Amino acid sequence: MTPIPLSLYDLAIASLLVLAGAGASLALSLGVHRALLWTAARMIVQLLLVGLVLRAVFAWSSPLVTALMVAAMIAAAAREAGSRQERRLAGPWQALIGTAAVSVPTLAVTVLALTTALRPSPWYDARHAIPLAGIVLGNAMNAASLALDGAFTAAWHQRAAIDARLALGDDRRAALGPIVRQAVKSGLLPTLNTMAAAGIITMPGIMTGQILAGMDPLAAARYQILLMFLLAGGSMLGAVLAATLAARRLTDERHRLRLDRLRRR
Amino acid sequence: MTDTDAAPTLTPMPARAPLAGLSDLAGPASLRVRAVSGAGRGPFSLCVAPGTCAIVSGASGTGKSLLLRMIADLDPSQGQVSLGDMPRERFGGPAWRRQVMYVAAESGWWSDHVLEHMEDVPAATAMLAPLRLPADILRAPVGQLSTGERQRLALVRALVRRPRFLLLDEPTSALDRDSTLAVEALLRTRQQLGLGLLVVSHNPEQAARLGNRHYRLGAAGLEALPA
Numbered sequence: 001m002t003p004i005p006l007s008l009y010d011l012a013i014a015s016l017l018v019l020a021g022a023g024a025s026l027a028l029s030l031g032v033h034r035a036l037l038w039t040a041a042r043m044i045v046q047l048l049l050v051g052l053v054l055r056a057v058f059a060w061s062s063p064l065v066t067a068l069m070v071a072a073m074i075a076a077a078a079r080e081a082g083s084r085q086e087r088r089l090a091g092p093w094q095a096l097i098g099t100a101a102v103s104v105p106t107l108a109v110t111v112l113a114l115t116t117a118l119r120p121s122p123w124y125d126a127r128h129a130i131p132l133a134g135i136v137l138g139n140a141m142n143a144a145s146l147a148l149d150g151a152f153t154a155a156w157h158q159r160a161a162i163d164a165r166l167a168l169g170d171d172r173r174a175a176l177g178p179i180v181r182q183a184v185k186s187g188l189l190p191t192l193n194t195m196a197a198a199g200i201i202t203m204p205g206i207m208t209g210q211i212l213a214g215m216d217p218l219a220a221a222r223y224q225i226l227l228m229f230l231l232a233g234g235s236m237l238g239a240v241l242a243a244t245l246a247a248r249r250l251t252d253e254r255h256r257l258r259l260d261r262l263r264r265r
Numbered sequence: 266m267t268d269t270d271a272a273p274t275l276t277p278m279p280a281r282a283p284l285a286g287l288s289d290l291a292g293p294a295s296l297r298v299r300a301v302s303g304a305g306r307g308p309f310s311l312c313v314a315p316g317t318c319a320i321v322s323g324a325s326g327t328g329k330s331l332l333l334r335m336i337a338d339l340d341p342s343q344g345q346v347s348l349g350d351m352p353r354e355r356f357g358g359p360a361w362r363r364q365v366m367y368v369a370a371e372s373g374w375w376s377d378h379v380l381e382h383m384e385d386v387p388a389a390t391a392m393l394a395p396l397r398l399p400a401d402i403l404r405a406p407v408g409q410l411s412t413g414e415r416q417r418l419a420l421v422r423a424l425v426r427r428p429r430f431l432l433l434d435e436p437t438s439a440l441d442r443d444s445t446l447a448v449e450a451l452l453r454t455r456q457q458l459g460l461g462l463l464v465v466s467h468n469p470e471q472a473a474r475l476g477n478r479h480y481r482l483g484a485a486g487l488e489a490l491p492a
Contacts, residue, residue, distance in 0.1 A: 158373075159373075160369075160371065161375035163369070164369065164373035164419075165375055166358075166359070166362065167339055167366065167367040167368070168426060169360070169428075253358075254358035255359050256338065256339055256340065
């Protein structure tokens with residue numbers, strides 16, 4: 001079950017596809033050759049760097065280094081999760097909610113998987129913990145980011161309806177309930193689509209990689225199923241945290257709607 | 266600026282044991298607003314007794330809506346607002362607004378159908394004919410209502426929750442004369458049952474028909490007009 005090793009020569013041949021694409025862009029004046037070449041070059045550097053770093057971290061096999069690595073990944077994801085909404089919370093709240101919504105699901109789901117389903121020895125073994133945390137993190141980040149955007153946009157556009165309920169004496173839970181539900185739904189949508197399409201419309205990346213690396217397809221499918229469960233749990237937790245924390249920060253202890261805490265980017 | 270109480274049954278007793286003020290809610294208690302300010306406006310002081318109506322008039326942009334929203338605790342404010350001797354801080358926000366309910370000039374609706382907004386459907390149905398609304402309007406989609414219908418139904422959905430005080434922001438601005446008089450007649454019957462009203466109105470005739478007290482909001486602040 002050893003993977004077929006790739007030589008530089010193999011990669012060079014595959015890179016001809018990107019070069020050909022750039023050539024076509026030039027010939028047909030599509031104007032994408034610069035972006036194509038630049039992002040391809042960036043991708044090479046990023047992946048080689050990650051490979052080098054991971055090789056070093058695996059060789060180190062120190063729990064502290066692994067924890068630092070995961071913490072750095074979470075910090076980067078937290079920043080991304082809160083950075084693309086049309087409106088954002090004033091002060092440190094955007095960053096705080098982003099961090100909570102990506103770190104809690106990542107840590108909870110990764111530790112759960114490492115101590116129950118995968119059980120490497122030791123359970124915090126870097127070779128398992130870091131890639132697993134990374135994939136859960138990416139999904140939780142997407143879910144949190146979409147849920148935050150959904151919550152802010154909906155609260156802004158439906159403020160008259162929210163305010164009417166609060167004025168009539170409903171509490172913030174009732175008044176913002178529909179908005180939290182919409183936000184969670186939009187945060188979860190990509191994960192639902194991925195699960196529904198898995199194996200029929202798309203071949204999941206992990207499974208493809210493992211089959212290419214020589215794993216039995218059924219064993220690879222089991223791995224993929226496990227991962228899908230982990231990703232679904234992580235996304236759900238991330239979306240729910242993001243939406244409920246956003247709804248809470250958009251109201252105060254007297255159950256007033258506080259859209260003054262939102263800033264347009 | 267007067268801050269005297271129109272209800273003779275109520276004697277203000279500032280220093281009382283914490284829960285003693287609750288007894289005031291059993292009997293009639295006035296809505297008292299003392300030196301309330303917020304968003305750079307105020308301080309405002311006024312008092313509305315149960316079963317009476319106070320009118321607030323004044324040019325656009327002087328903060329009449331803000332005043333009502335601050336009293337209902339929908340916008341942050343400083344100052345003292347109380348029901349009788351019970352300061353609003355002793356209520357939770359929603360509990361306070363069930364007693365002192367604000368109805369905006371332009372109403373927001375959170376569901377597709379009118380019916381889903383009514384807490385007490387029989388009570389709402391009973392108000393339709395007096396307000397000159399069609400009998401089947403509760404089953405209509407909100408999107409099909411006219412502006413005037415929306416305005417009256419927003420009043421209905423507040424009244425069925427039985428607040429002690431209603432803060433009405435231009436409640437008849439979208440209504441013709443007959444509908445306006447119908448709304449006023451309904452409000453008067455509610456007043457006789459003890460409902461207190463604080464109404465923002467630009468209409469001097471309406472103010473004369475409804476108001477027991479008149480306040481004008483201007484650059485100098487809230488001014489009580491002689492009756």
